[in-house]
Amino acid sequence: MSEQLAIRDLTIRRGGREVVRGVDLTVPRGEVTALLGANGAGKSSLVLAVAGLLRDIRGDIELDGRAIRGLRPNRVRRAGLATMQEGHRVFTDISVADNLKIAALLLPRRDRGAAVEEMLDIFPEMHGFADRAAGSLSGGQQQMLALASALAARPEYLVIDEMSLGLAPVIVARLVPVLRSVAARGVGILLIEQFTHVALDLATSAVVLAQGEVTLRESAATLRDQPEQLAAAYRLTEAEEQS
Known part of the structure; x- marks a missing residue:
């Protein structure tokens, strides 16, 4: 197959x-x-x-x-299958870290924390604004978060x-x-x-x-x-x- x-x-x-x-x-x-x-x-x-x-x-x-x-x-x-739609689709009212945690909910509980840390390793600049509301980020930062959120679920x-x-x-x-x-x-x-x-x-x-x-x-x-x-x-x- x-x-x-x-x-x-x-x-x-x-x-x-x-x-x-x-x-x-x-x-x-x-x-x-x-x-x-x-x-x-x-x-x-x-x-x-x-x-x-x-x-x-x-x-x-x-x-x-x-x-x-x-x-x-x-x-x-x-x-x-994860989809990253047009327009920086993130949860604007919650923090960057919480966006990633929500995205990782599709994984078994034991893997969620590691998936979030993996995204922060791929995008180390997000460490600097992990506690900020996603809606306060620039468009480029939101797109970075959108991609990280899509990848946090470890799609095929x-x-x-x-x-x-x-x-x-x-x-x-x-x-x-x-x-x-x-x-x-x-x-x-x-x-x-x-x-x-x-x-x-x-x-x-x-x-x-x-x-x-x-x-x-x-x-x-x-x-x-x-x-x-x-x-x-x-x-x-x-x-x-x-x-």
């Missing part, structure tokens, strides 16, 4: 219309798969569907051969929606090696990223989504060496949006 997040023939309806149609996508363990496309292409809807937050969907979503389509979000997380797969959105380059540069290290430990990562050079530098493979459908599927190395392929896929996206 293949160790991968597998999405097959996925169709998603929102607001009475199809926003994703017949998408096939795989994320192997230990690799980063980049999902690229313009705004409105359906990327965030795909993330929400995989996380169990959308109900009007057809197709199959599997983790290591286990069906997770239709499961509630808490059961998806328990199955081994991680789905990240717009990691770099609104962040200073120095913060992006801080997060990239963390993702590279996480993938090296065997976690499969689906990365949605506005900065294609960041995504392609991290990824093994890339998929372009346009108007809810896959328009390009290629290795990240090929797209780094032949950027005209990616440019052509984006021109197709723009043409469809104008039609």
Whole structure:
């Protein structure tokens, strides 16, 4: 049995219309798969569907051969998939440390403290603001906490929606090696990223989504060496949006 997040023939309806149609996508363990496309292409809807937050969907979503389509979000997380949604999603009214403790609740009691300490080791700068309310942090610090919270549950797969959105380059540069290290430990990562050079530098493979459908599927190395392929896929996206 293949160790991968597998999405097959996925169709998603929102607001009475199809926003994703017949998408096939795989994320192997230990690799980063980049999902690229313009705004409105359906990327965030795909993330929400995989996380169990959308109900009007057809197709199959599997983790290591286990069906997770239709499961509630808490059961998806328990199955081994963590989602980092767009927009620095943290519990703003409680401390950084308590955010991490809540994220670790999915683990057996004996492992929770170690998981929190592991996140503080990965992000040692969080020691300095561990007792502060998460809502008082900068956007970059909140994104760091959001990633740490996703990882605290020790997922086998991680789905990240717009990691770099609104962040200073120095913060992006801080997060990239963390993702590279996480993938090296065997976690499969689906990365949605506005900065294609960041995504392609991290990824093994890339998929372009346009108007809810896959328009390009290629290795990240090929797209780094032949950027005209990616440019052509984006021109197709723009043409469809104008039609």
